[in-house]
Amino acid sequence: MLIVVTRTLILYALVVIALRLMGKREIGQLQPFDLVGIIMISELAAIPAENVGIPLIAGIIPIIVILFASTLLAVLELKSERARALLNGTPSVLIARGKIVEAELKRNRYNLTDLLVELRIKNVPNISDVEFAVLETNGQLSILPKSLKRPATPEDFGIAPSYEGLPSVLVMDGKLQKNNFERDKIDLPWFLNELKKQNIHRIEDVFLASLDTCGTLFIQKKLKR
Structure with missing residues (x-):
């Protein structure tokens, strides 16, 4: 029992360190290669933790390899725009000037129900009020309302509020x-x-x-x- 506990703690610490080194992005902001890396790391850590017959090093080495590959891809993504587009894809415009772009919905397998839900979540229930809706590479939907439908800001009234930083x-x-x-x-x-x-x-x-x-x-x- 002590061996199982020790092996599990070692693998747990290794997975935490690996995920920490991969960055601070939230699950909803992960790019495809990040998500694949996390899933594989968790699976590889679970196998030697459950089966003491498998050498611990058999779980540690693949995790390190995936961490290295993920880091390499992240650096490549930073350096090359072409690599970034290949690894993560490109944003897709689902609504343009108040009209749904059906071809982009089909290409991204994004149905109307999901689109309407996202609009309601962003407090823009009417499609006609949307200037652009962009499906980002991480799966989130960015919505830009038409200028007449955007909330008023102090700048619109010529007001210069005092500085407000973090408490x-x-x-x-x-x-x-x-x-x-x-x-x-x-x-x-x-x-x-x-x-x-x-x-x-x-x-x-x-x-x-x-x-x-x-x-x-x-x-x-x-x-x-």
């Missing part, structure tokens, strides 16, 4: 994020005083505290257990 997390689950205090030059005594104003006397009692670029402090206290 700085000061406390997370009762732990002070010292690096963020130093990076954003936030005064710790000021923060502790703000906690006292909300009747919080210990950092450990804070579930989450963050400060946005406008100076607004958000504090949520932990629930009592």
Whole structure:
């Protein structure tokens, strides 16, 4: 039993490292060669993990080979536009100026039901409101509404809103994020005083505290257990 556990942990660690080296793309953003690599790696890791009669190296070497091949293809994809088109395909325009391109639907085996579902998900239920709908190489549908149907922006009204960046997390689950205090030059005594104003006397009692670029402090206290 101990041998099985040890082999499984080794293969698990190897698969995690392999997937980490392959990049941070989500499943929905994977290109075909990425997806094939992940499926093969998982299958190759499962075989020696289940059968102790198979040498562990018989699972490790193929995983390393696939990782090497996937990395090589990724580099090739970055260097060559032709290789990128060959490996990943090219985007397809499914809707052009409010009209469905039937030939592209058939070529990509993309049915009308799926198209209408994707439009509803993107809050564009009417095909006539779509300027272009592009099926990307990762299978996602990009939708560009017609100019009159796009949400208004501050620029449309000649408004220049103030800068809005990412909030700085000061406390997370009762732990002070010292690096963020130093990076954003936030005064710790000021923060502790703000906690006292909300009747919080210990950092450990804070579930989450963050400060946005406008100076607004958000504090949520932990629930009592």
